[in-house]
Amino acid sequence: MTTTWKKASFMGVSALTLMALAACGNGGTDSSDSAASGGGSDSSVLNISVGADYVDYVNEVKDEFEKEHDVEVKVTEKDMFEQMDALPLDGPAGLGPDVTMSPFDRVGQGGSQGSLAEIELPDDGRYTDIDKRQVTLDDKVYGQAATAEALVLFYNKDLTSEAPETFADLEALSKDPKYDEGKYNLGFLAKWTDLYFTYGLISGYGGYIFGDEGTNSQDVGLNNKGAIEGITYATDWFQNVWPEGMLDVTANNDLITDYFTSNKTAAIISGPWDANAYKEAGINIGVTKIPTLKNGSEYASFGGGKAWVVSNFSKNKELAQEFVTFLTTEENQDKLYEMRSEVPANSKSQEKILNSDDEVSKAVIEQYKVSEPMPNIPEMAEVWAGGQNMLFDAGSGNMTPKEAADNAVKTIKESIEQKY
Incomplete structure (x- = not known):
């Protein structure tokens, strides 16, 4: 998995509608659509739509629920994003599932557009506050967290025996001559041309995307004092430490991977999806949370993951709610981890992993x-390009960090005003 899907999921409302119309125009079906026809209108059948990688899991755990509720849980295969895109039109037409999955960043959008049903969260301690925020918009809950995802720090245990705990430790790596390559240093690398990777730095100094916990698109906080401080810190790495290729927004990810897997780099910020590739390359990797910043704050990166959601067009919403709660029990979240090696959202399951x-x-x-x-x-879709330009303009010296931040915020606000 890469970060591409996170950005791709933030399509404008009009674009989503066009895609759904196109799907309808083509029949909007594959074998899963016809199998899920009726959106759960038959009370003896609960239709579940999941991507290919979750079919075996749901089939593995569903038997207990079927016996307890005297219902058939019919599992159909459909890509998660395709399903979310199709739901606004397939639902009213009597097609589609009762239950499906959504990335966290689509839950609020689906709820506000009327595609996802408002549901209840179990009050048994399985969810933390951040889990609840992931599925909540305007105090309404539209899903139950299934998985948790976050960036981490990978380090080469053969190069540095102890995990870096602070950015002062990372700066020490950058001063170690064994990582020098000409006038540059490769001790620590991060894809800081990408706002997804850099946000933890910006937020740790006091910047933010939108105000009111990410819900107020009129308040863009990427050019406040703290944000500029974080951008300035990243700029120093680009201009005084790293090779010029680190500013190449299309190739720097491969560059970082190449340096790390060839034992030239001691530590990098990346995602858990890259762990197997590093192991296969023969790197003796260590993995830890991202070190604390020099100001003592946490590197508050984006927390991601997926949620189980209920279609607002389902005729079996009560039963669908029960099935979602069933899927997120400790037992079934343990099974998800066992079968999929994904981090479950259930806090009891996480305690076992820890x-x-x-x-x-x-x-x-x-x-x-x-x-x-x-x-x-939906307005988050307008942030990515502006954020990338901001980080490139500052890092390259085309603009000062403040100029780059002000320009990015101006562009983001104009795009939001035009489209929303």
Whole structure:
């Protein structure tokens, strides 16, 4: 998995509607659409739509629910994003599922557009406050968290025996001559041309995307004093430490991977999706939460993941709610981790992982705890390009950090005004 899907999921409302219309125009169906026809109108059948990688999991756990409720849980395969895009039109037409999955950043959007039903969260301690925020918009809950995801710090245990705990430790790596390459240093690298990777730095100094916990798109906080301080810190790395290729927004990810897997770099910020590739490259990796910033604050990166959601067009909403709650029990979240190796959102399941030797998942859990939910309103789609330009303009010296931030915020606000 890469970060591409996170950005791609923030499509404008009009674009989503066009895609759904196109799907309808083509029949909007594959074998899963016809199988899920009726949106759960038959009270003896509950239709569940999941991507190919979740079909086996739901089939594995559903039997107990079927026996308890005397219902057939029919599992159909459909890509998560395709399903979310199709729901606004397929639902009213009597097509589609009762229950499906959504990335966190689409939950609020689906709820505000009327595609997802408002549901209740179980009051048994399975969810933390950040889990609840991921599925809540305007005090209404539109899903139950299924998985948790966050960026982490990978380090090469053969190059540095102890995990860096602070950015002062990372700066020390950048001063170690064994990581020098000409006039540059490769001790620590991060894809800081990408706002998804840089947000923890910006937020740690006091910047933010939107005000009111990510819900007020009229209040863009990427050019306040703290944000500029974070951008200035990143700029120093670009201009005084890293090779010029780190500013190449299309190639720097591969560059970072190449340096890390060739034992030239001691530590990088990346995602858990890259862990297997590093292991296959023969790197003796260590994994930990991202170190604290020099001001003592946490690197509050975006916390991501997926949620189980109920279609607002379902005729079986009460039963669908019960199934979602069933899927997120400790037992079934343990099974999700066992089968999928994904970090479950259930706090009891996470406690077991924290007592295991799964270094990657433990780091994800610890970083997720200090992360911030990504704004789940449609306007977030207008932030990515502006954020990338901001970081490139500052890092390259085309603009000062303040000029780059002011210009980005101006562009973002204009785009939001035009489209929303």
